[in-house]
Amino acid sequence: MLNLVQPAQAQDQPFARLPSGTEYRLFRADAAGKYQPRTLAPTDAPYASRAGQVLTVFMEFRTGRDSVLMSSRRMQPTAQPVALPAKPAPGGLEEALGLLLPGDSAVFRFPADTVFAKTFGRAVPPFIKRSGNILTVLASARELLTMEQMMARQQQLQAQVEKKAAQQAVAQSAKDNALILAYLKKNHATAKKTIGGTYYIIKKAGTGLPPKKGQTVRVLYRGTVLSTGKEFDSTAKRNNEPFSFTLGVGQVIPGWDQGIAMLTKGSKAVLLIPSPLAYGARGAGADIPPNTVLRFEVELVDFK
Incomplete structure (x- = not known):
């Protein structure tokens, strides 16, 4: 199960807004497993303390009309690593993901032309503009790792892949x-x-x-x-x-x-x-x- 909060489940909670224009709703599962709204609090680790680390996250991208563009879980069963830069581009995806702590889920809403320019370095596809020039991202954060931990994990996974391939080859x-x-x-x-x-x-x-x-x-x-x-x-x-x-x-x-x-x-x-x-x-x-x-x-x- 992807454990992404669906937009329909969050209609009663208003979007908060970053100075860059990115809108967000944060959630965390309670003891019963139900997602409850979470607000940014002074006790949250500031973004600067997570800069240079890697957040693993499942993501789903949707148009303004709620059509699914891409689901990372469907492409790969493991959470995707996202490097958190020291100075994320305002309005970009990394800035939004930097709000998350492991265990959080979120709904982000971006002006599509901004996030495509800041994160993907290209123009917005015409069909997204026709859908309202909005890109919605559903995200579920799993782990926060140092770069060394991430590299060690990747090396371990690569070794497992190579071992399995060698066994199959034999x-x-x-x-x-x-x-x-x-x-x-x-x-x-x-x-x-x-x-x-x-x-x-x-x-x-x-x-x-x-x-x-x-x-x-x-x-x-x-x-x-x-x-x-x-x-x-x-x-x-x-x-x-x-x-x-x-x-x-x-x-x-x-x-x-x-x-x-x-x-x-x-x-x-x-x-x-x-x-x-x-x-x-x-x-x-x-x-x-x-x-x-x-x-x-x-x-x-x-x-x-």
Whole structure:
């Protein structure tokens, strides 16, 4: 539940007004969980004491005609961090949010042209002007954190995201490896495997030594989805001009960096690339769905 006070619930309370023109109504939940009006009091921490900190807050933006423009909760389930500057722009969103203490909810009403100029740095969209040139913001403040606390939290969340992604990649790799091994068995093919996990089948051996990291390689290729055989790209579609890239620096998917590094000049090979070494869970457009194993027929034309 967003716990934002709805405008209809606050009709009996008049708006207070800041010198900048921003109007506000403040609320705090009582012991029964009902929101009661709250006025700014001398015991409130002054804005200056919160400057440089971060307020986490849920927000909902509405037009003057009460049409919802954006709900932060619908976009992301966690409260959004808002940095409180030492000198907030009068009439801007940060000035209004600086009135809130954790646990407060509020309804703010801004002249739309003012808040768009002060906070968003652009002109008011015409449809908002036609709705009365008013922007209403419903806000629910959750936590007040120092910048160090906020950075530590973000680092912790990032670590959790990376850990989860790594776990998912391991599980997906197991599925992909099973698919690749089944493909090799069905086609009576033998493949080698790079340390990183890319399978490669040498169709024609080249000469000399393989390229090194940092060298520019030129490759002819045809890419297909392993499970369906559907082609999604090839140099034949590009006037058969070899594709050039710098090896080992992340200009291509990891499976290419790994596989091409195993070839010598003039080699022809098939690369079988598990999805975490290709486009992973995000896929690549309509032709490469998420978690797709890719098959590439490649020829290392030359390198320097």
